[in-house]
Amino acid sequence: MKKALLALLALPSIAFAQMDTTADEAAIRSFYDMALEERHAYGWLEELCKEIGPRLAGTEGADKAVEWAQETLDTLGFDRVFLQEVKVPHWERGECSVQLSDTDLEFTSCALGGSVATPEGGLIAKVIEIPDVDDLESFGRDQIEGKIVFFSAPMRQTYISTGAAYGEAVAKRHIGAAKASEYGAVAVVIRSVTTKKDDAPHTGSMSYRDAPNKIPAAALGYQSADDLQALLAENPELELYMKMTCEWHDSTTSYNVIAEFVGSEYPDEYAVVGGHLDSWDLAEGAQDDGAGSVQSMEALYLMMKSGYQPKRTHRVVLFMNEEFGLDGAREYARQAQLLGHKHVIGIESDGGGDVPRGFSIQSLPSGVSVVESFKWFLEPYGLREYSVGWSGADVGQLRNDDAILLGYRADGQRYFDYHHAPTDTFEVINARALELGSASMAAMLYLLDKYEARP
């Protein structure tokens, strides 16, 4: 019984005694040394943020980013670098103004991604403050009809996981307009979904779902939301003037950027490491997801540069349009299936460039065990947190029973301070934190490949 139990525990995780730990430690150490000394990811991120900047799918910025990524990857010695066509939406935010009616008082605001415009001359309406989407019903059509709904609830600060707080808070951005329109609202303004109490407005995708009546939706800076709340407390009858000139254009063509290194033993098995190349249009997209893009590029580059010969075919995939429909990831997964490209490993970085905390694991329990057998190697580098269930929005499209998919987890305390806001600039990225992430991803790629990890 005891032996059987031990055998059960030992498989399919990689038994410690089977590993060449001395060589592995040295290889992993070399990834960190190179990353911290050479700072390629940090240099690339500066180019992506400062030379290209905002790069919403469908815009010229995204086109330039694709070109930049292809040219940069071309210098790194991959077997091939190529583009994969992706159909993407094309939305333009235009101008956005939210004012206290009949005054000069302007709130800091931005259109939510995908919003329709206001009527050409703008609109004027009374405001009703409602904490969040779930509270609409208790107010009811009587109180809401003809008004601008102001969703005022802040992102809850007491969560330790800011991702959990975001998950709870983001409904007002994503479906607030669709839901409020059911009660006859004429527009929606929301308090920005952010952990930082500054006045930067945070955009992000919204959806009308099947709403028969599409109403404009904007985000206010956190401080502007405070101001509006205070003004409403004084005068519940106040009116807002809103003008937004958003435009939807025809869908257009963009690209996933892919760099490939053919495996020496299992060329038909694919391992991908990736982030998304698009960003919101207000931001340089340093945290979201310039960081993940350049870390992915560097992770595979570090592994190749160390002299290690991957057994499986490895790819960097820079996905297009994660922000506004996941089109790149869906197209990549669709093509992989069409071509019979069996994807067994995926690592995504899309949680910002802060210091490493660990990995989240999306795999069968046996795949989880394999990853957990490698934890020991990464503890000296500060990776001690592993969770199970989810990898990332892009790489997660590749889920299948034969795959181990991972999300690289950077510390998330700062992430939502900048997320989708004009403040998400290169300057908020710390070089060492970013580079530790690249090396951590390289180390995990290396271990998964060397020990032929599978669920």
Add this chain to the structure above:
Amino acid sequence: MKKALLALLALPSIAFAQMDTTADEAAIRSFYDMALEERHAYGWLEELCKEIGPRLAGTEGADKAVEWAQETLDTLGFDRVFLQEVKVPHWERGECSVQLSDTDLEFTSCALGGSVATPEGGLIAKVIEIPDVDDLESFGRDQIEGKIVFFSAPMRQTYISTGAAYGEAVAKRHIGAAKASEYGAVAVVIRSVTTKKDDAPHTGSMSYRDAPNKIPAAALGYQSADDLQALLAENPELELYMKMTCEWHDSTTSYNVIAEFVGSEYPDEYAVVGGHLDSWDLAEGAQDDGAGSVQSMEALYLMMKSGYQPKRTHRVVLFMNEEFGLDGAREYARQAQLLGHKHVIGIESDGGGDVPRGFSIQSLPSGVSVVESFKWFLEPYGLREYSVGWSGADVGQLRNDDAILLGYRADGQRYFDYHHAPTDTFEVINARALELGSASMAAMLYLLDKYEARP
């Protein structure tokens, strides 16, 4: 044998079954909730940085900081708040200019803390680049005499612990001038000890030890050091012009600021939580150590506010002049001994305000075990790294066999980017990271007190 071994392992750490874990989890959760919601530490830090700013011991800034701390602590409901007199040095940096002789090319520079001035009209000399203090001997008096020694080695980036990298790199700042003067150097310039490759000059204490000949010493910004290195490669005969107007004044009087809450069961046993109130004169001292000061204030405030009644007497101690001689900590320890105040617990925060990683422990092995029995409570908040041997420069002065002394460990990747530089401002502090630190310290204080922890 087996039973005896288990008993040995179980004592004196606190056995899990002995703890009221449900109540403890709830109490700890309440500390984090209050900290993250109310952000007292963050608000205090803004005042300390923006209303007072630089506060080198002996200067007017330090006087104002003492006043601010006393007034602020007075509002928090302690049993008493008082000042403890401390004799401190008084050094003034004056102006510092390092130029390429006979040109307009000025390098970004600052005097090292404690340096003497140059002669009134400045000095001009050739430069010899020497990587670090240990390399002086291989160059020898022949090459060094009459020259300015330029210690050019950067802080090594490949350490994962930036503290370890700092320990290796800081000799050139601390004793570079004393050592170079033994070989007849007329002055020293060093590459700033920093992890950031910007051009901010980083000051910090230096010492002449017993050097018969005190020579001026300055730090160059990292990029300025690169520039000087490149110029020297082209022209090894180049000369620098240096002018510094530092002044030493008579020692003066300053204060530790102490807030006390008398214990309900063991009033004669003392637990202290502290940081240092002084900062370098170039900086707002947000990371070093405004963060630790306000976290210490908040940690004890959170515990009191939760309604928990400490059994031991608890103190916040804001130490004066950690940076330039540890006078406050030495005086505090001296007084404690004189008065027979038995200090059994100490927690110091002096590693910046970044996200929590864990604690370092300075105690007998039995004291270490006690702390380790509490690790479980703090894992959900991201604290997973515990090391043994050292607490902090200030609290470490209280070491004795009956004490458990801890250093709160924030993530250190960013810390030396700003350390002792004009860039160490309020803006580099993340509110949530800072507050998580306060709550972590409160949680540890609470557990140590509730379970009457001792070695």
